[in-house]
Amino acid sequence: MEKYKKIILGIESSCDETSAAVVRVKCQMSNVKCFEILSNIVLSQIDIHKKYGGVVPEVAARSHIKNILPVIQGALDEACVSQKDIDAIAVTNGPGLITSLMVGAETAKTLAYLWQKPIVAVNHLKAHIYAAWLQEAKSYKLKAISFPVLALVVSGGHTELVFMKNEKSFKKIGQTLDDAAGEVFDKVAKILDLGYPGGPIISKYAESGNPQAFAFPRPIMDSKDFNFSFSGLKTSVLYKVQEIKRQEQKKFQVSSFKFQENIAASFQQSVVDVLVYKTIKATQQYKVKTLIMGGGVAANKLLRQTMKSEAEKNGVPCIIPEIRLCTDNAAPIAVAGYFGKPIPWQKIDVDPGLDISEN
Amino acid sequence: MSSIITHSAQETIELGKRLASKLRGGEVICLYGNLGAGKTTLIKGIAQGLGVKKIVTSPTFILINVYKVKRQMSNVKCLIHIDCYRIDSARDIENIGAAEYFGNPNSVVVIEWPERIKDILPKKRMEIHIAMKGEGKREISINF
Numbered sequence: 001m002e003k004y005k006k007i008i009l010g011i012e013s014s015c016d017e018t019s020a021a022v023v024r025v026k027c028q029m030s031n032v033k034c035f036e037i038l039s040n041i042v043l044s045q046i047d048i049h050k051k052y053g054g055v056v057p058e059v060a061a062r063s064h065i066k067n068i069l070p071v072i073q074g075a076l077d078e079a080c081v082s083q084k085d086i087d088a089i090a091v092t093n094g095p096g097l098i099t100s101l102m103v104g105a106e107t108a109k110t111l112a113y114l115w116q117k118p119i120v121a122v123n124h125l126k127a128h129i130y131a132a133w134l135q136e137a138k139s140y141k142l143k144a145i146s147f148p149v150l151a152l153v154v155s156g157g158h159t160e161l162v163f164m165k166n167e168k169s170f171k172k173i174g175q176t177l178d179d180a181a182g183e184v185f186d187k188v189a190k191i192l193d194l195g196y197p198g199g200p201i202i203s204k205y206a207e208s209g210n211p212q213a214f215a216f217p218r219p220i221m222d223s224k225d226f227n228f229s230f231s232g233l234k235t236s237v238l239y240k241v242q243e244i245k246r247q248e249q250k251k252f253q254v255s256s257f258k259f260q261e262n263i264a265a266s267f268q269q270s271v272v273d274v275l276v277y278k279t280i281k282a283t284q285q286y287k288v289k290t291l292i293m294g295g296g297v298a299a300n301k302l303l304r305q306t307m308k309s310e311a312e313k314n315g316v317p318c319i320i321p322e323i324r325l326c327t328d329n330a331a332p333i334a335v336a337g338y339f340g341k342p343i344p345w346q347k348i349d350v351d352p353g354l355d356i357s358e359n
Numbered sequence: 360m361s362s363i364i365t366h367s368a369q370e371t372i373e374l375g376k377r378l379a380s381k382l383r384g385g386e387v388i389c390l391y392g393n394l395g396a397g398k399t400t401l402i403k404g405i406a407q408g409l410g411v412k413k414i415v416t417s418p419t420f421i422l423i424n425v426y427k428v429k430r431q432m433s434n435v436k437c438l439i440h441i442d443c444y445r446i447d448s449a450r451d452i453e454n455i456g457a458a459e460y461f462g463n464p465n466s467v468v469v470i471e472w473p474e475r476i477k478d479i480l481p482k483k484r485m486e487i488h489i490a491m492k493g494e495g496k497r498e499i500s501i502n503f
Contacts, residue, residue, distance in 0.1 A: 015420075054445040057422065058454060095421060151434050157420030179417045189392055202426055229416070232368070234397035239494055352421045352455075 006087045007038075007112075007347040011072065013094025013104030014124050015156070016055045017327070018070040021068045023334035024080035031144040033167075035134055035338070038079030040331045041071050043322075044191075049248060050196055054186065061074045061099035068107050075330070082084075083115045086229055090337020093121040095157065095352030101350040102302030109345040118342035121349075122333050125356040128294035129162065130339065131321040131332035145319070146289035148206055153356070154303075155295035156182030156197075159275075160284050161226045162356055170295045172357050173282060174226025181271055182297045184230040186269050188237050194262050202264045209258055210266030214240055216270040218277075226282050228274060237267050272303045276310050283316045291318040298326040362500045364492070368400050371497060374489035382409065383462045384434035387392015387481050389495075391432075392489035397497055398471045403415065405469060409438055418442040419456055423457050428467075436465040443472040449479040 006025040013019070024348070027033065045063050046168035049055050076082060091108035105121075129151040149164040159332040160183045162172035169189060182199060189198030194205065216236050219229040230307035243258055283291050291311050297303065304320050325331060351358075365371045378458035383403075390398045399417050406415045410494050418424040419442050426438040439460045442453065452458055463479045473480055486502040 052447055056445065056447045057451045058446075058448070061454075085424060097421060175414065176416055177414055178403075180420060183417060183419050206394075227414075231395075231399060235397075238395040352422060 002236050004337055006338065007081060007085050007335040008335060008337045009072070009089050010122075010330035010332070011068075011089065011091040011108045012124070012127075012263065012328060012330040012333045013100050014070060014092045014094070015100055016049055016060050017329065018043045018045075018067040018071050018104075019146055019333075020068075020075035021330035021331035021334050022075050022081055023331055023338075025338060029350070033133060033338075035335050036269055037079075037134060037331050038081065039075045040324075040329055041074045042329045043067050043071050043076065044124065046197060052196075054196055054265065055097070057097050057099050059238065059318050060097060061103060064100055064103035068103055072107070072111075072285075077198055083111075085116055088118045088120060088337055088342060089115075090120045090122050090334050090340065091348070092124045092127065092333055093114065093348060094125060094351035098336065098350060098352040098353060101352065105348055105350050109348050112345040120337040120340040120342050120347050121347060122336040122340060123356060123358070124333075125153050125158060125160065125162075127332040128155065128326070128334040129164070129170075129292055130335040131294050131325045132292040132319040133335050134321060134325055145292075148150075148286065148288045149290045150279070150283050150286055150288040151250045151292040151294065152275065152298075152307075153295045154181050154297040156180060156277060156295065156297075157184065158295065159228050159230070159297075160356060161279065163282075163286055163288070172356055173286070174228065174278065176228040176230060177220075178229055178231035179234060181228070181230055181275065182295075184234045185297070187234050188264075189239050191234075191241055194260065194264075194348065197296060199300060202268055205207060205261045205264035206268045206302070207265075208262070209261030211265040211269035213262035214266040215267050216240075218274050221277055227276055228278065230271065231274045233267070233270055237263060268300070268302060272300070272306050274317060275303060276306050280314055280316075283311070291316050293318070293320045294326055294332075296327045299323045309321050318321070360500060360502045362498060363501060365497045368397065369493050371397050371499070372404035372407065373398045374499060375401045375406075376408035378404045379408025380469050381502065382435060384436075384467065385462055386459050387410065387468045387470070387484040389480060390472050390489070391474065393486065393491065396489040396491055398489060401487070402469050402471075404440055405467070406440075411438055411466065419444050422446065422455055424450070427433045434464055436469055436480070437467075439466050439468040441470045442470065443470065445477040448476055449476040452476050468479060474496055
């Protein structure tokens, strides 16, 4: 059994989270792979960036530099392993902020050289999908993920539908034509003066709002392709907020009853409707056997519930990793490292605009 | 200065295409306008006009997108789309190497939210202001 044992150190720094994780391969039969998280340390910079209303690249890179070694040490300690137990290092090389990516990549390269370990460059978007393999391990049911798989990766920088005929093949079949879903959450939060990050705040306000209060558009929901568009929705919200404010000024009224809550709920419903509708349509057209959803926006409660119930209605098993594995963290990076091919550390290079079909 | 009214996103894209036909390489275009004004829409038009095949998406998250231009009869080899929405100082843009494209004869640079990096903007630049004039309607002023 020993020869199957594989311990991977994952390192992630593509945006504003510094993270390191130690993941152990528990079993690796031809059709079932399962992984155990020995440690997963995530140091978020959200509090630092809050006052700026968004991630500030220069500040992000500086905090990554300061935190990355303690975070890696913390991950090794918590997993009760030392460098000699590590079989491979996996690191995100894109997409993301170049200055942030470089901190993780250069650190990983240095460790690979120093410890003489194989190193794998990981596409961050693929890792969001591989998070599903961690979920399987947790349920203790050694059930294989059946292929083909359709995956929705939905985050602050991306909204993509990906078709996988096996665990190493990624074909993008649709994407946003303008803003990513997470980005409109941030921008709508800004329009409503709710602060940053937008995702959690919007869904909190939405909880006590009426999703039918405003009829916002469901952009390109009926188009034949699997692309998304959220920029026009953002503009519709802006028009509505401006209209309400103008009326308030005229009538010398204070804020309309629950106006922010209702806008938040109606906006969120629009995004969820479009994401779920197109994703389910793609599962039917591509006749997939499993649906996976990952990325930071997959932490949204309404999206999780709706996607799951619609997939079930259509008879497609749906895996959505638990929330802490949807947002940026290094555990899925380590899993992706298992599936990826090691390359000489000298050849590891970051690519801020890396596509999911590459690498 | 010229000022044009467009009545839909499609018209804004068409304007971007017409603008692209006048670009020769080395231009830095600063694009001003609020959230939802249609900055990315105009850039989609410019990209189409230049012959960019990839889908132009918002670079808010990664700050800069580089698109290859496949147009013969022109010097323009790439379109650089920069978004300063999230950044705090001009140094951020310098750190990611974006400023190196300014004035490069083989590239056209388009900058959203340029007011945030005004210290490092080149003197020779084109300025475009997009103002929202009600639903769908935009006033686009171009300053060469």
